[in-house]
Amino acid sequence: MPFEADLAQALDRTTDSLDPDLTALLDGAVERGRRRRRRRTAGIVAGAGACAAIAAAGLVLPGVLAGTGSGGAGIETVALAMPRSAVSGTQMIHALEATFPGGRYSQVTGQGNNPSDPSAGYVANAGLVVDDGHGAARVGVSAVRLKLPLADGDGLSCERTPARAEGDTCALSELPSSAALPGGAVVMSERTAAERPAGAGTAHRWTVTVTVKSTGAQVQLTQWNSLGGGTGADVPEPTRTAPPLSEEQAVAALTGATWAPVLGAVG
Structure with a gap:
């Protein structure tokens, strides 16, 4: 539900x-x-x-x-x-597939939001396994609207409790104001190991979160270098060394034409 x-x-x-x-x-x-x-x-x-x-x-x-x-x-x-207008699960799935063009998709899921009914969903999301010829990888995306004014955390701060595990990384950057990103945007990029301490065969998760300053619209893309599922040692071993998209490619995708309608609808 x-x-x-x-x-x-x-x-x-x-x-x-x-x-x-x-x-x-x-x-x-x-x-x-x-x-x-x-x-x-x-x-x-x-x-x-x-x-x-x-x-x-x-x-x-x-x-x-x-x-x-x-x-x-x-x-x-x-x-x-509450999102300004509805985003369907199908729309989220199509945008996610367009983010990884040319791949083969499986285990596809999606869920929309419903601005007319607060109990029916604030978050739109989609997930799938993509095989781009370099190893299958689980990827997912979500879109939500944060209340203004924006506060620390929630994709806006790399500080956390407890401290990050050794080898995990987090970085913040900002994008200038544009037609697609009125007022500019905050970008948070993370790399996190599935197990602590991480070993040679440990899967990793790469997450890029883009938050539009003026509207609170936020879209987040998560990529694994494995098939995902489970926790800790239960996560499947890596199927590749790197995620399907680099950090730069992920940011470009989330701030480009494919996700502009979703950012507009959410914020």
Whole structure:
């Protein structure tokens, strides 16, 4: 159900200490937020598989997804805004396939948002396995609208609790204002190992998040150098050394003509 999918989104956007199911990650874009700065502000746990906890807390806030950091050490509140217009699952799938032209696609999934019904979904997403001739790789994408003004975290900050594992990387950059990116955009690029410590046969995940400053529209692309699925040692071994798209190619794709309609609809 779309509401349950968004509950899954809530937990995975706000819990660094838990390793998400990677299939759900790509189907539901659960990686959107494993990258936030923890703030010690008031909040309540919300998330997938935690309906009982939400009921016990008595908190269901449309547009506000709250969660705790590792071991309750920090609490943050992440605010989402309802998309301006609908994006269908089919639209997300077609845009994702167009991001990897010439590949063979399998295990294709997609989900749209529904601005007319807050309980039916804030997040549009798609996922698939692409084989571009250099090894099959699981990829996924999600689109959401953040409430303004933008705050630290949620694709806007490389700080996180707990500290990143050795070898993991994160970098922030900015893009200038343009017709496609009014007011400019923040780009966060990450490389994360599936296991800690990472070994020679460890799969990695590459994530690029683009957030439009003036609208809060955010699109995130996640690529694995494996078939993904599972967590930690359960993640399939690498099928290739690098992701299908380089960081530069991913940024160009997300800010180009293919994803412009989605960014416009979301923000």
